[in-house]
Amino acid sequence: MSITVLFHLITYAAITTFGLVVAIRFVKIYKMPMHLRWELYPVAHEAGGKASYGGSRLEEVDWWTKPKERSTFNELKVMIPEMTLLVALWEHNRKLWWRSFPFHFGLYILTGLVGLIVLGALMEMVGIEVSANAGLGSLVYYLTILTALGGLSLATIGCLGLLHRRLTDEGLVDYTSMSHIFNLGFFLVVLGIAWLTFLFADRGFEDTRAYVLSLITFDLGAPVGSFLVGLEIFLAVILIAYIPMTHMSHFFIKWFTYHKIRWDDEANEVGSEIEKKVLEQVMYPVTWAAAHVNADGKKNWVDIATEEMEK
């Protein structure tokens, strides 16, 4: 097997690993038993002005007789700024925001860069040239470069800031593990090589675009371009595969912590899906060992919860 074929296969494997790990973890969490309600206000989808101050339908007399109003607009009003601007951090930890926001926003821009490179590759695949003097193609060409400059700058500044804070903030020392340093270091190496590649090897992203095109067309023998381009792509895809295995997987975990916990205010109604799940889960056998629970591994939650205490 030639080195280029191996290189292509590693890239496919890394991207697949990313997708698989995210999917497996997502499904595993999704399939966990339904938990008790544990919402935290404000709940973003509350309608009728309640979301603005943290109110709920429980503020209404005979609330169960009122229609459950849910505002997707209110939810998006919270979600989009949170996802893009890290509003919670801005409000509660401004010092960290100045480091974390550029890092995250830089990564978003770099994700956009990948999209532009894929778009350029697809354009070339259908015969539209992407270069400095190619009409529509030049737009993509320059946009790619601008995006790279913006993304790399922000992400690098943010990453350096985060690492600096991890290493110097007294309050963080005890909560900084080897993996924190490794993760940020890994990002810094990938970003650093990206800068070198951009400045000295592939300023117009021609080589990278060609490699992506070869990935799309399964042209496994296509050359990678240059050592720096190859190194950058290799490190970047390994990083991509690694992210969902760490706490950095919060990019999708937040969907659960917000939508499925913090904002999960769905009331249980007789005959509802929620009730069906409850009825299923209260049949689980209990093995807690404390005397007052009086479990034996055979009794289920219903048995124990309805058992009289000794008088």
Added chain:
Amino acid sequence: MKKASVSDISRDVDQVGHVDLADLPPLPKPYNETESIPKFRPLTDKAKESYVSDLDDTIVLSLPKPKNKGDEGILVRKFLSGLEKLFSKENNWTFLQPLTLSMENCAKCQTCNDACHIYEMSGNNDIYRPTYRSDILRRLYFKYFKPGGKFFSKWRHGDIDLNWRTVVRLAELAYRCNLCRRCAQTCPIGVDNGLIAHDLRKLFSSEMGIYAKELHENGSVLQLKVGSSTGMNPVIVKDNVEFIDEDTSERTGMKIETPWDKKGAEILLIHNAGEIMSWPENHGAFAALFTAAGIDWTMSSEAEEAIGYDNINYGLFYDDMMLAKVAIKHAKAAVNLGVKKVVLGECGHAHKAFTIIADRVLTGELNVRRESAMTLMEDIVFSGKVGLDPSRNDFPVTLHDPCNMVRLMGIVQPQRRILKKIAPKFKEMTPHGVNNYCCGGGSGFAIMSGHNFQDWKMHISGRKKMEQILNVFKDEIDPSIQKYVCAPCSNCKGQIRDMISYYDMWNKAGINYGGLVELIVNCMTDAKPGFIEWEVY
């Protein structure tokens, strides 16, 4: 202040953390001088000899010290067994998903620390960080229950030793959090350190039989045995209420008679029975208000198959199984009477336990309709059913937001709309609403005062609320001006009562406290003026 690291929890040291009054943030006037603040009583030598006391300067659990290596080993083995069960769906389906997510996804950015009133008002004492106990548990969870844990836990989270000290200190540490979840509100990722403290308490209670006696033996167990954690059986509670009715009739000039066990009533009112024992005017005010408004209501005297006159459910604070037992009996009280709905009196944790948490416990006919007294009172006040003369409440009033009712249920405005209508000098604390601070008595602390825990509560967990109260009244802090802290929650009232007493706030600052319904009745024209008795202090 000496720094404490996470790994100190298992070290053989006298004490992991230390409370020194000199480290605490100063309080506003008239408590800005050291001499004006009561001393923090040290633990007695006897307590230190008899019980595990090496976490900080106080004790909640009164755990006996292990006598030998065998006892030490048992503690560790039982803890590990409980930890495993905590992450099993069979034993902890109730919170498995949120707990796992909080365990596995914390970025350790420490954003939550500044939101915690205990951490802040302890002078940023390391052991009171919301992240401190969480990270101990996280390291143990990864070390013992994740693949390759011995290596990867250290790599991902840092090292930790598990020995008997770790276990008993962690048990105590679970009771240095009010479970107010203000920290969770600020977490950018959605990690919930309040939940972790809650589930730690559950592990210790459900697996090891380690709990605060005030919550378990004198709380849930007593309630399940006699009908109320106050110890009142049906005869006594009816007797007490009869006395309250007589007293209220005299005070208001109205004919008050609490209806008992009325089948098919519109409303079953369930109080925290502590109101009947400690704040009889609260029940009296409800009875007067409902009588004046012509409400079709009843109380329930059931104490056997159902629990009808004490809405407390301390299981919320430490043990899901105890929570379920009590919630089912509360629901049965409503079913047995065939009422249209249950209205929960002024008790925050009972609101949350019965309305929110038990929502996915109660099925079929047990899923009775449950509502807050706040909304019903708002409905009455704005319906015109009762005449109101707000000038009778012409004194400064502020509102304390019970965490369970506000941040954790979203009942924010009804009580405010009432106060704006009936209390001309009402003003808000800063911050308030869903961003409020806990009174310091949350999660059962209000009923715990063994050893010197009262000093810890008064100096540390209640300090932020104390600061807020003093600040909101700073322009009228003169003790000759009578001021009212409205706290529509028994637990919060207990804590605020104790703070007023501890710091002599009535004599030094003219600060009194009470519920919301008392303020309504105080200005109700059907009643004689002067329902609120300021002379109590």
